[in-house]
Amino acid sequence: MGLFNVYPLFPIEITRGEGSYVYDTAGTRYLDLYGGHAVISIGHSHPRYVQRITEQVQRLGFYSNSIQNPLQEELAVKVGELSGRPEWDLFLCNSGAEANENALKLASFHTGRKKVISFTNGFHGRTSLAVAVTDNPGIVAPVNATDNALILPFNDEEALEMAFANDEIAAVIIEGIQGVGGIFLPDESFMKKIRSLCDIYGTVFIADSVQCGYGRSGRFFSQDYYGVEADLYTMAKGMGNGFPIGGVLISPKFEAKFGMLGTTFGGNHLACAAALAVAEVIQEEHLIENAGAIGDYLMGELAGISAVQEVRGKGLMIGIDLEYPAADLRKKLLFDHHIFTGSASRKNTIRLLPALNLSKEDADHFLEVFKSAAG
The missing domain is CATH 3.40.640.10 (Type I PLP-dependent aspartate aminotransferase-like (Major domain))
Structure with a gap:
């Protein structure tokens, strides 16, 4: 007996989460900017x-x-x-x-x-x-x-x-x-x-x-x-x-x-x-206001990156269109820099759907990594 295999899976097993971070079986910490398909709204394991x-x-x-x-x-x-x-x-x-x-x-x-x-x-x-x-x-x-x-x-x-x-x-x-x-x-x-x-x-x-x-x-x-x-x-x-x-x-x-x-x-x-x-x-915790403010900040900064063709969205629902297919960059962000991002039906698009309490510090960390990784 096995699972009916309808999901393409990354070889990562997440065992716990806290705030905007999740941890795998080896204890590696990942910044979660996808929130499990926009599900995590107040962060993982909020007290x-x-x-x-x-x-x-x-x-x-x-x-x-x-x-x-x-x-x-x-x-x-x-x-x-x-x-x-x-x-x-x-x-x-x-x-x-x-x-x-x-x-x-x-x-x-x-x-x-x-x-x-x-x-x-x-x-x-x-x-x-x-x-x-x-x-x-x-x-x-x-x-x-x-x-x-x-x-x-x-x-x-x-x-x-x-x-x-x-x-x-x-x-x-x-x-x-x-x-x-x-x-x-x-x-x-x-x-x-x-x-x-x-x-x-x-x-x-x-x-x-x-x-x-x-x-x-x-x-x-x-x-x-x-x-x-x-x-x-x-x-x-x-x-x-x-x-x-x-x-x-x-x-x-x-x-x-x-x-x-x-x-x-x-x-x-x-x-x-x-x-x-x-x-x-x-x-x-005024998370709707935070989503608006951090989202505006992210979109403004992303728009100035040379590999980015277009940034769309509102709040913490952001689409980033690249000059090239996004799959390799998403894998690089995940496996080299330990950052989860999301895909879309458009092959050149990365989606960001983090928790609504995403901090500016974590947003800045993502932006620094993204600027370097995107080329």
Whole structure:
């Protein structure tokens, strides 16, 4: 018996982490600027996080959603507070794909329609509806393929208007900042056009904030940069700092009906304890502000490096385009300098997705190494 080998693996086994650093079996310390796909938001093994989970598992690890769970209510209040949307409701699930899946279902229930618009270079997950609206044919199985998914050119307002002409669109789903695709930002005018068309046609606007949300961009939702409100916000990665949890923040315009959405593990006691610790640390340690400040500093410094063609992003969600394929440089950073960075679907792009409490000292260390290694 062995593992079903679907992941290309680096020959490194990480045994522990602390703050922005992780350690392998030999005790080698690595600066973690990837955060396990943007998951580590408050740093590895944060004391508040460890304490909350430990205390919760000693009391109760799990019971189903057939009983009241005050931790869910507490988390909903905290997310409403942090996001500036205290009157909205929260549906809890287990992952970003599930969050998008449930948001798409809710939009279809609400409108009675079937078709969904998404965009080139977008990634929304690997479950049935989420993968159908993802622009990667290689991960869309035949059973997932559907004529109800319309993938339009990113930032193309004319194509968007034409797609709305048939009046059958249940939802538009878009990342506030495209992550896997290489850190691309929608134009503000494009976001406003989506909002305008959704209002005209009674279509639901879904802001996929799974990777770009929860403070990573320097705002709670990256959507907040564009001056338009979505109807549904999906979130996950940084929400639990490694403990699986996802959620959909739902506008008051939607009516809940018993049984329309559901999950066994979503919003369980341990997940909520983890997410509450994350939310408290983000708020008390001003990590959204830190993400914005350190991100601006990194992007400014990176733009002046000769091997860098372009730097994109907001906060601590940064894409670095090189003059050459990035794979060898990423390996050099990892094996020679012990710095984790991320890849993207674009071969020349490196992604930086560190914890939101990344220090200027660690940012400077990366910049010094990167300038030397990039050539």
